[in-house]
Amino acid sequence: MSAPGERATPARRAGAGGGPAFGPGRMMAGGQAEKALDFKGSSLRLLRLLQPQRLMLVSLLALGVISVGFSVVGPKVLGQATDLIFAGIIGPNLPPLPKDQIVAGLRAQGDNAKADMLAAMDVVPGQHIDFTAVGHVLLVALGLFLLSTVFAAVQGQLTTVVVQRAVFHLREQVEEKFARLPLRYFDKQPRGEVLSRVTNDIDNISQSLQQTMSQLLISLFSVLGVLVLMFVISPLLAVIALVTVPVMVYISAKIGKRAQPQFIKQWSTTGRLNGHIEEVYTGHALVKTFGQQDEAAATFKKHNDGLYEAGFRAQFVSGLIQPSMMFIGNLNYVLVAVVGAVRVASGSLSLGDLQAFIQYSRQFTQPLTQVATMANLLQSGVASAERVFALLDAEEQSPDPANPAQPEAVRGRVEFQNVSFRYVEDAPLIENLTLTVDPGQTVAIVGPTGAGKTTLVNLLMRFYEIDSGRITLDGVDISTMSREGLRARTGMVLQDAWLFGGTIADNIAYGAKDATREKIIEAAKATHVDHICRILPDGYDTVLDEDGSNLSAGERQLITVARAFLAEPSILILDEATSSVDTRTEVLVQRAMNSLRQGRTSFVIAHRLSTIRDADVILVMENGRIVEQGDHTTLLAADGAYARLYNTQFAAPVTEST
Structure with missing residues (x-):
C-alpha cells in the first residue's frame, strides 16, 4: 500500500521539472488511444485467449458443423416435397399415356419448352398428390431442423463456457499484472481510467465474444455448406450468387475501417468519464464546500457529450453495414429468381430445386449480412481488447x-x-545522499513540501528503484532481496488511514494472516483501539464501510496503528500519521505510535515538529538533500534550517493589534 504522498510527489516533481506530469495518462485516456491500433493483431491476440480451451473449441466446431449440416440439407428435402405437390397437380391434367409418349407428342407439336419441363419432372400421368409421400418428406425435414436446433443450442452453451473461462483468465492476468506494475505507472494513470479498463472494457470483451463467437461460426459454416449444395443444384446459379460476395466484402471493409477509430474513441472517452465520476464522488465534500458543483457538472457534460458523439458515430457508421448488405442480398435474390425461372422453364431445373436454391441464396447472403452486422460488435470488442492489452x-x-x-x-x-534518484530525467531530486540509521533508532524526517521526505521512504520500500548508489538492510543490498521479503519486515502508518469493508478485527489483522483473536485484542489495547471497540454495539465485529466513514478520522488512524503493531515489523514508517486528527486524538495516536516504536527502527515523516522532539536523529531535508541532522536540542542550538521551521510553528509572532 502506498501513501498519498507517494503519488503526489512524482507528479509534483515532474511538473517542477517542466516534464509532462500526467502526459502518459492523458495519452492513454484520449490521445493515441483515439487512433485505431493494430486491429488484426489485437483480434488474433484476443482469439489466443481461447487456446487453453482447445478441446472445447474442437467440440464446439464439431457441433457447429453438425448443426449447420442438418440445417443446410433441410431446404433440399423440402424441395422434394414441392416437386411431389407440383407433380400431383400436373398429373391429373395429363392424358393416361406413358410420360415418354406425352413428351414425344409435345415435341412433335413443336412445344419443346413444355416437353423439356415435363421431361425434367418426376410425374405420373393421371396420378393426384401423394400426401403420404409428402408427409414423410415433411417429417424428415422437421427432424432435420429439430436436430439442427438441438446441436445449435448445445453449441451455444459450450460457447458460453469457453468465453467465460477465457474472460476469467483475462481478469486473472490483469490482477497479476497489477502486482508487477511499478508505482510509477499508477502515478501517470487516472484512477477512473484504470478502473474502466478492468471493468467496462473486460465486460465489453465478454459480451462481444459471447454474442459474436457462436453466431460467427454458424454463419461461416452455413456459407460453406450452402455454397456446396448450390453448386450441386446449379453451378450457373451458384456462380451468379457468388458475384455479389466481393462487393459485400469491399463495402464491409470500407465501412469497418471508418467505424474502428470511433469505437476506440468511444471506450477511451468512457475511461475519461469514469475517471471524472470517480474523482467527484471521492471528493464530493470538497466539491460542495468550494461550490464547484456547476464546474463538475460542466466537466461531466463535456465528457458525456464526447461519449455520446463518439458512441453515436461508432454505431451509426457500423450500422450502415446491415442495410448495405441487405440491399446487395436483395439484388442477388432477384437475379437468382429470374435466371432460375428461365432454367425451370427450359427444363434444366426442377421447380423444387429452384425453390431450394432460392432458399439457399437467402441462407447464403443472410450469414454474410450477419457477419458484416456483427462487425460493430467485433470492432467494439477489439477496441476494448486493445486498451486491456495496453x-x-x-x-x-x-x-x-x-x-x-x-x-x-x-x-x-x-x-x-551515495543514493541518487529523480522522477523525471532532467529534474534531479535526491543527489548523493548518505545516511546511516542504527537498529532501534527513531529517525524523524522534516522539511518543506517537495523536499523529498516521502521519496526517501519510497526508495527504502522499493516502490521506486534508485538511479545510483546503494541501500542496505543489515548489510544486505535491498535490490538483492525480494520485494515481498523486504516489505514483510516493514510496517507503514500513512497520513490517510486506509480501511476496507469488513470488521474492525479483520482490518487490524490485515497484515497478519494467522493472527488469533487474543493477539488482535492485545494489539488493540496497546494502541488504544480497545476502548473504541468497547463502546460500539458489535465491538470488534463492527462492520466498517469501504472507507471506514462510520468512524472518526482519529479512530481510523488508531486502527491502522494497531494493524502495524500486530504485524510486528522490524522497520516502522510513519508518514504524517497525525496530520489529519485533532489535538486530543493526536495525543492518543502519539502514545500508540510510541508503543509501536519500542525496539524498532523507525522513520517518522512529520510536519508537526512537536511530535518528533524525542527522536534520536532528526533529518532536515531541502531539495532532496539532508542539510542538517542531529537531535532536537542540538539542531535548535545550531540555529539553522530546523530552528527556522521550529520557530515558525511555535515562536509567538509579534503582531500589532491596533
Missing part, C-alpha cells in the same frame, strides 16, 4: 532475484550510500 503490455518493475538474499539477523540497521 495495460498488460505496460512496462513492469524489474523482477526479483532468482535467489533473493536475506539478512542473517534482522536488527534494523539501514544505510543509504
Whole structure:
C-alpha cells in the first residue's frame, strides 16, 4: 500500500521539472488511444485467449458443423416435397399415356419448352398428390431442423463456457499484472481510467465474444455448406450468387475501417468519464464546500457529450453495414429468381430445386449480412481488447532475484550510500545522499513540501528503484532481496488511514494472516483501539464501510496503528500519521505510535515538529538533500534550517493589534 504522498510527489516533481506530469495518462485516456491500433493483431491476440480451451473449441466446431449440416440439407428435402405437390397437380391434367409418349407428342407439336419441363419432372400421368409421400418428406425435414436446433443450442452453451473461462483468465492476468506494475505507472494513470479498463472494457470483451463467437461460426459454416449444395443444384446459379460476395466484402471493409477509430474513441472517452465520476464522488465534500458543483457538472457534460458523439458515430457508421448488405442480398435474390425461372422453364431445373436454391441464396447472403452486422460488435470488442492489452503490455518493475538474499539477523540497521534518484530525467531530486540509521533508532524526517521526505521512504520500500548508489538492510543490498521479503519486515502508518469493508478485527489483522483473536485484542489495547471497540454495539465485529466513514478520522488512524503493531515489523514508517486528527486524538495516536516504536527502527515523516522532539536523529531535508541532522536540542542550538521551521510553528509572532 502506498501513501498519498507517494503519488503526489512524482507528479509534483515532474511538473517542477517542466516534464509532462500526467502526459502518459492523458495519452492513454484520449490521445493515441483515439487512433485505431493494430486491429488484426489485437483480434488474433484476443482469439489466443481461447487456446487453453482447445478441446472445447474442437467440440464446439464439431457441433457447429453438425448443426449447420442438418440445417443446410433441410431446404433440399423440402424441395422434394414441392416437386411431389407440383407433380400431383400436373398429373391429373395429363392424358393416361406413358410420360415418354406425352413428351414425344409435345415435341412433335413443336412445344419443346413444355416437353423439356415435363421431361425434367418426376410425374405420373393421371396420378393426384401423394400426401403420404409428402408427409414423410415433411417429417424428415422437421427432424432435420429439430436436430439442427438441438446441436445449435448445445453449441451455444459450450460457447458460453469457453468465453467465460477465457474472460476469467483475462481478469486473472490483469490482477497479476497489477502486482508487477511499478508505482510509477499508477502515478501517470487516472484512477477512473484504470478502473474502466478492468471493468467496462473486460465486460465489453465478454459480451462481444459471447454474442459474436457462436453466431460467427454458424454463419461461416452455413456459407460453406450452402455454397456446396448450390453448386450441386446449379453451378450457373451458384456462380451468379457468388458475384455479389466481393462487393459485400469491399463495402464491409470500407465501412469497418471508418467505424474502428470511433469505437476506440468511444471506450477511451468512457475511461475519461469514469475517471471524472470517480474523482467527484471521492471528493464530493470538497466539491460542495468550494461550490464547484456547476464546474463538475460542466466537466461531466463535456465528457458525456464526447461519449455520446463518439458512441453515436461508432454505431451509426457500423450500422450502415446491415442495410448495405441487405440491399446487395436483395439484388442477388432477384437475379437468382429470374435466371432460375428461365432454367425451370427450359427444363434444366426442377421447380423444387429452384425453390431450394432460392432458399439457399437467402441462407447464403443472410450469414454474410450477419457477419458484416456483427462487425460493430467485433470492432467494439477489439477496441476494448486493445486498451486491456495496453495495460498488460505496460512496462513492469524489474523482477526479483532468482535467489533473493536475506539478512542473517534482522536488527534494523539501514544505510543509504551515495543514493541518487529523480522522477523525471532532467529534474534531479535526491543527489548523493548518505545516511546511516542504527537498529532501534527513531529517525524523524522534516522539511518543506517537495523536499523529498516521502521519496526517501519510497526508495527504502522499493516502490521506486534508485538511479545510483546503494541501500542496505543489515548489510544486505535491498535490490538483492525480494520485494515481498523486504516489505514483510516493514510496517507503514500513512497520513490517510486506509480501511476496507469488513470488521474492525479483520482490518487490524490485515497484515497478519494467522493472527488469533487474543493477539488482535492485545494489539488493540496497546494502541488504544480497545476502548473504541468497547463502546460500539458489535465491538470488534463492527462492520466498517469501504472507507471506514462510520468512524472518526482519529479512530481510523488508531486502527491502522494497531494493524502495524500486530504485524510486528522490524522497520516502522510513519508518514504524517497525525496530520489529519485533532489535538486530543493526536495525543492518543502519539502514545500508540510510541508503543509501536519500542525496539524498532523507525522513520517518522512529520510536519508537526512537536511530535518528533524525542527522536534520536532528526533529518532536515531541502531539495532532496539532508542539510542538517542531529537531535532536537542540538539542531535548535545550531540555529539553522530546523530552528527556522521550529520557530515558525511555535515562536509567538509579534503582531500589532491596533
